[in-house]
Amino acid sequence: MSFSSLRKHVRPGSGWRVFVLGALLWPMAAAAEPVTSDSISVNVDQAKLVKLPSKVATIVVGNPLIADVTLQSGGVVVVTGKGYGATNFIAMDRGGEVLVDRQIQVEGPTDQLVTVYRGVSRETYSCMPICQRRATLGDGDTYFKSVMDQASALSGQASGASGTASPKSN
Numbered sequence: 001m002s003f004s005s006l007r008k009h010v011r012p013g014s015g016w017r018v019f020v021l022g023a024l025l026w027p028m029a030a031a032a033e034p035v036t037s038d039s040i041s042v043n044v045d046q047a048k049l050v051k052l053p054s055k056v057a058t059i060v061v062g063n064p065l066i067a068d069v070t071l072q073s074g075g076v077v078v079v080t081g082k083g084y085g086a087t088n089f090i091a092m093d094r095g096g097e098v099l100v101d102r103q104i105q106v107e108g109p110t111d112q113l114v115t116v117y118r119g120v121s122r123e124t125y126s127c128m129p130i131c132q133r134r135a136t137l138g139d140g141d142t143y144f145k146s147v148m149d150q151a152s153a154l155s156g157q158a159s160g161a162s163g164t165a166s167p168k169s170n
Helices: 003-009 014-031 141-165
Strands: 041-043 047-051 058-061 067-071 074-080 085-092 098-105 114-119 121-127 131-134
Touching: 003 141, 041 047, 041 074, 058 067, 067 085, 074 085, 074 098, 085 114, 131 141
Parallel strands: 041 098
Antiparallel strands: 047 074, 058 085, 067 074, 085 098, 114 121, 121 131
């Protein structure tokens, strides 16, 4: 079959239509996260929802100090970044068959941070929109304990306040 005979079988303008269709669909295809991605990226102290097969029954996390993975109904897992680094998780069905084995990469916070060094001790502040103390892995022990104690006290007051509130009776 010669080139001239091929030209007769192709409609004029159809190449242009394919090009335009491809140009319109390309942004949607590029923005979609691949379903078979081998790695999940999550920031420390943040969570991400990931859809897995619905028959997942057991989750095993390689290093729970780096990430926590909690199975929800319908095959959805919540991946929470606990510490910097990489680990993996394995999802199995009731028979022990491995359905998913994926890497988890836990990265640093994305908010605007200011780091203050006092000698070898480090303090971190989140500056969005004003600077406030923030407990971050790697901060000095005294600073970290002080921030965590304040957060625990605030949490205790909030839960105590909600636990003591009772409806008024007439």
